[in-house]
Amino acid sequence: MINNIIQLPQPVEKHFHAINTDDPATFLSTFAEDAVVFDAGKEYHGKTAIKEWSDHDYFEARLRLKITNVVQNAKEIVVTAKADGNYDKTGLPDPLYLDFHFTVDGDKITCLRNVLSSNSRAVPLPQPIATYYHASDIFDEDLLASCFAEDAILVDVGKEFLGPEVISKFILKANRDAACKTEITNCMEENDQMVVTATISGNFNGSPLPLDFHFTLNNGKIKALNIVLAGQ
Known part of the structure; x- marks a missing residue:
């Protein structure tokens, strides 16, 4: 669901x-x-x-x-x-x-x-993922951390970040530094993961950039998140 x-x-x-x-x-x-x-x-x-x-x-x-x-x-x-x-x-x-x-x-x-709303196409999202994007939009560090399991892992551009607080701080700092804006374009289930495709724009080379966010969910929390170029 x-x-x-x-x-x-x-x-x-x-x-x-x-x-x-x-x-x-x-x-x-x-x-x-x-x-x-x-x-x-x-x-x-x-x-x-x-x-x-x-x-x-x-x-x-x-x-x-x-x-x-x-x-x-x-x-x-x-x-x-x-x-x-x-x-x-x-x-x-x-x-x-x-x-x-x-x-x-x-x-x-x-x-x-x-x-x-960053979800300007009204793409249906599971609750923890919808909360993730809302928290990212409003730069709410505590709310963003609450989306993740205690042993969660983020992989972004080959780098690993462990734990809710570390992940939250990294994501929001990156978003602030690059003045990122997110436009969600799709969400689909694939190999026990939810894959959200979004276009990210901001003050960085290659903007706008289509990315795939591979979410693994467990008990209403994000267990793992792997961010890659769309289609990879």
Whole structure:
């Protein structure tokens, strides 16, 4: 099974239902009084600011969101959704996929961060692999380490890295140094591995570069990851 089903927390489920049914009152009720939203490089603190933002960017634009993937960890729940509506689409990918990073406390959303999704083709991914790419996108070292088994091994360009913390530090440093961006294009099962093909672009020779990520999974964790040129 490629992608596990995760039950959305009630406020997150209400959040998407309210958007898709043009219900701004219910939408606003899902947020805590001191909630904060990060969207398109701007911050909105408190329900008054969130209402002004959502009235314009969501409800006037008749935004519609179709959920394609969900990742959950101890800190947050990340929902990938295909977006459409009457907003300005200039310079945006078509179709547009967004990652909605929710922090929830009880029955209220305390923080929401919206970013463009690296999984822009809505490729179904197993949960630990989806979490791997989300953590890499947002440079979350702890979350990335949590994807790996304690005895995990990473092989990248012939070099070996052992253990979750070592692997996480190496991946995020490499991504930061090269300002890497990832576009996932395919995922398939092959010889008891999940092989994710992605195009990596950034400040390095050969960019953009198609790579195959060979994941070996065990008990919901990444046991091994071998990164090679696509097709090798």
